[in-house]
Amino acid sequence: MEKLALLGGDPLKTKPFPEWPQYDEHEQEALLEVLESGAWWRTPGSRTKAFEEAFAAYHDARYGIACTNGTAAIEIMISALGIGLGDEVIVPDFTFVATASAVLLHGALPVFVDVDRDTYCINPQKVKAAITERTRAIIAVHLAGHPADLDALQEIADQYGLHLLEDCAHAHGSEWKGKKVGAFGKAGTFSFQQSKLMTAGEGGILLTNDPELEILLRSVHDCGRMPGEWFYSHFINGGNYRLSEWQGAILNQQLSRFDSQARVRSANASFLNENLKMIEGITPQFYDPRVTRNGHYCYIFTYEPECFDGLPTQTFIQALEAEGIPTQASYPPLHALDVFTSGEYLKRLLPEHAAAQKPFRDEDFPVTEVGFRNTVWLLHRTLLGDEQDAQEIVDAVRKIQRQAKSIR
Ligand SMILES: *Cc1c(COP(=O)(O)O)cnc(C)c1O
Secondary structure, eight states: OOOOGGGTOOOSOOSOOOOSSOOOHHHHHHHHHHHHHSOOSTTTOSHHHHHHHHHHHHTTOSEEEEESOHHHHHHHHHHHTTOOTTOEEEEESSSOTHHHHHHHHTTOEEEEEOBOTTTOSBOHHHHHHHOOTTEEEEEEEOGGGOOOOHHHHHHHHHHHTOEEEEEOTTOTTOEETTEETTSSSSEEEEEOSTTSSSOSSSOEEEEESOHHHHHHHHHHHBTTOOTTSOTTOOOSOOOBOOOOHHHHHHHHHHHHTHHHHHHHHHHHHHHHHHHHTTSTTEEEOOOOTTEEEOOOSEEEEEEOGGGGTTOOHHHHHHHHHHTTOOEEOOOOOGGGSHHHHTSGGGGGSOHHHHHTOOOOOGGGOHHHHHHHHHEEEEEGGGGSSOHHHHHHHHHHHHHHHHHHHHHO
16 A cells, blocks of 8 residues: 555655755856956956956846845845935845844835735735835745746836836746836846855855946945946945855856756646646636746745645645755745844834834734745756656645544
């Protein structure tokens, strides 16, 4: 009789998924070249600069400014736009903390809104309802690689005179109506941390089409310097957020193999979309027809315990892992993080802004709660295999459904 791996049976998956990160002799050679060039930092180097240009061009943007990581990229963007004390920025409740912490770092309040039931991306109706006199910007997060509704968000931004910004940490290569994400609004940010779709271990980049903003972003990222000016002239308040040449060299190679990886991920994700939706109690993240490519930082589906003999989501995930299907944890709602529930965040705000703040309440974010409790996130390397690998994901879910009773 078939037995779940969680209960000591044989794991369904015997052939391992591809490893992550991926590299070959191209990365090795590129690193050696940097070593021997003696130019290990960006300022005199050529690799990070070349990467900025190539990545921006790939994403249909005019300018790219590489930086230390994806969190720093958002901080730089907020700083360069002059968003700070007394201001508010609308962010989804369902994202990584950096989307909000980068706003708070500058003394502006991240205002959380719930996400869309189908895509788990920021809900434009909720954005509209959250706008106040203090609102300066909206940050869209393209969750798991699926772009937020950029049409609706841009319309709201235009109507209220706000900046539309994109946190694309999940969305390298994602497209909205045939155009790559990152420069739809005023600016966008990406991460190259190890779990992302391209990586140098750590790293980030900002994209924009606005020449004046490009100068400010670059200046903030390089100690407030300005192009062509003396090294020790500092015109605005910045920091050192420069990406090293080692990382630039690696990222040039990662970009060159990105398209072929993205094709494999897309094919496997389509297969999963078709096959997982046939299983009662499994609903893949909705695929908006305006999304012409999804980078697939993760593959997300919603899980209904009732269709699995009441097996809690966490136990289902343990059973899936035991069968050899790796996952990563879903994000807890931002409003429920200690930094916000304890009131610690108020220390960053103007006193009168802090005094006007009401505590965050759970019932305001029902969809994020479902996302946190009932979604399963498959790692993107599970999409880098062949059709047999994808079929085995489906088989593992079916196996757990058949045997759910045996766990309880
Ligand atoms: C990873 C991530 C970031 C931050 O990127 P780091 O490079 O890790 O600092 C920001 N936003 C989202 C949505 C992320 O997933």
